[in-house]
Amino acid sequence: GTFGDYGGQYVPEALMPALQELEDAYERYVLENEDGFMDEFRERMHDFGGRPTPLQRADRLSDRYDREVYLKREDLLHGGAHKLNNALGQVLLAKYMGKERIIAETGAGQHGTATAMAAAHLDMPCEIYMGRTDVNRQRPNVYRMRMNGAEVNPVEAGSATLKEAINETMRDWATTVERTHYVIGSVVGPHPFPQMVRDFQAVIGDEIREQIREKAGRLPDSVVACAGGGSNTMGTFHAFVPDCAEPRSADESSGEGSEPREHVDLYAVEAGGSSLEIDEEEGMAPNSATLSTGTDGVLHGAMTKLLQAGDGQIVESHSVSAGLDYAGVGPELSHLVETGRVTPANVDDEAALNGFHRLSRLEGIIPALESSHALGYLEESADELGDLVVVNVSGRGDKDLETVLEETEKR
Numbered sequence: 001g002t003f004g005d006y007g008g009q010y011v012p013e014a015l016m017p018a019l020q021e022l023e024d025a026y027e028r029y030v031l032e033n034e035d036g037f038m039d040e041f042r043e044r045m046h047d048f049g050g051r052p053t054p055l056q057r058a059d060r061l062s063d064r065y066d067r068e069v070y071l072k073r074e075d076l077l078h079g080g081a082h083k084l085n086n087a088l089g090q091v092l093l094a095k096y097m098g099k100e101r102i103i104a105e106t107g108a109g110q111h112g113t114a115t116a117m118a119a120a121h122l123d124m125p126c127e128i129y130m131g132r133t134d135v136n137r138q139r140p141n142v143y144r145m146r147m148n149g150a151e152v153n154p155v156e157a158g159s160a161t162l163k164e165a166i167n168e169t170m171r172d173w174a175t176t177v178e179r180t181h182y183v184i185g186s187v188v189g190p191h192p193f194p195q196m197v198r199d200f201q202a203v204i205g206d207e208i209r210e211q212i213r214e215k216a217g218r219l220p221d222s223v224v225a226c227a228g229g230g231s232n233t234m235g236t237f238h239a240f241v242p243d244c245a246e247p248r249s250a251d252e253s254s255g256e257g258s259e260p261r262e263h264v265d266l267y268a269v270e271a272g273g274s275s276l277e278i279d280e281e282e283g284m285a286p287n288s289a290t291l292s293t294g295t296d297g298v299l300h301g302a303m304t305k306l307l308q309a310g311d312g313q314i315v316e317s318h319s320v321s322a323g324l325d326y327a328g329v330g331p332e333l334s335h336l337v338e339t340g341r342v343t344p345a346n347v348d349d350e351a352a353l354n355g356f357h358r359l360s361r362l363e364g365i366i367p368a369l370e371s372s373h374a375l376g377y378l379e380e381s382a383d384e385l386g387d388l389v390v391v392n393v394s395g396r397g398d399k400d401l402e403t404v405l406e407e408t409e410k411r
């Protein structure tokens with residue numbers, strides 16, 4: 001369960017049996033489709049989730065950047081974000097494993113909402129851990145979780161945000177694992193979580209690959225996605241990772257029938273917040289640009305890249321978008337950046353807010369503030385992205401309207 005130097009299972013002994021059981025179930029049901037598990041997952045994501053989501057040509061953005069820009073509309077998935085792909089997959093897996101209870105953490109509340117919806121859909125009791133700070137700033141999602149029948153446990157410890165919520169959920173799981181499954185919200189945590197969450201989200205990239213060939217007759221020159229923990233990122237990228245053979249040199253004879261590999265560049269856009277400097281004294285980073293400025297360390301059970309002060313203390317991160325506000329990032333994404341397959345990028349709060357307004361006005365789509373970071377990168381770097389660009393719109397922006405109105409007034 002490692003991705004080069006990253007990944008692994010850095011957890012207390014008490015959790016090892018749970019991880020072993022989960023790894024076994026992951027291999028049988030997800031990798032081998034035992035009992036038609038993946039068939040049922042796909043059928044439910046079609047009928048309940050509303051897949052496939054469109055790959056839509058953005059006419060106004062294509063004019064603006066003088067190239068073909070396509071949007072992958074994960075904002076149209078049931079619940080308003082890509083989160084349901086992973087939440088439904090894990091809740092269904094818990095059912096196949098004979099578990100009777102679902103727990104999860106959430107920050108922005110999208111993952112919590114998706115888990116509550118999936119648990120209601122599959123008739124499983126559900127408890128969500130959410131930092132008190134986030135409960136207060138993401139009220140609409142708290143109401144949605146409760147409306148779907150989930151219990152929302154506000155976590156008061158520390159900064160009462162995502163980090164504490166994950167710790168609290170891990171603690172619950174360690175003592176209730178017999179009958180409980182922990183639905184992790186992103187491609188983070190100990191093996192097999194990062195790989196399993198990626199495989200549930202990979203439906204995004206699989207669909208794009210088919211849709212773009214249908215609409216544009218070839219693979220894209222570049223694919224752009226925002227990155228918090230990295231689940232919509234890995235889901236969008238996974239199908240294209242093998243398309244990295246260096247463009248064939250002119251004199252190289254193309255072997256019989258060997259299809260020239262097209263080169264698809266992959267850009268992971270993180271939150272640049274208000275600055276990229278880490279304040280060692282305060283233990284604060286006014287950003288969440290982990291792939292660009294982080295260093296190696298262990299967080300939530302995996303070796304990955306982290307925002308940490310010199311003494312190894314994990315710092316508080318920041319972003320205008322709750323969903324990207326995370327000091328860690330998935331180990332597989334860290335590995336793909338290390339090996340040069342994925343280009344790490346980041347845009348600041350301002351660029352994200354502008355991306356939010358731009359898509360709303362030019363295309364009639366109000367994107368999540370998280371997804372707005374990918375749109376901000378398109379605005380800043382369109383010329384580097386080639387003639388055919390795909391941008392993942394990971395979610396819709398209804399949940400962010402208040403924040404955006406406040407922030408816009410402030411500026």
Ligand SMILES: Cc1ncc(COP(=O)(O)O)c(/C=N/[C@H](C(=O)O)[C@@H](O)C(C)C)c1O
Binds near residue numbers: 105108112162326
């Ligand atoms: C619409 C939307 N887009 C992107 C993200 C970033 O999460 P990844 O896709 O896992 O990088 C998020 C993350 N949301 C999580 C949540 O709702 O709980 C997040 O806050 C935490 C899992 C970090 C999101 O809501």
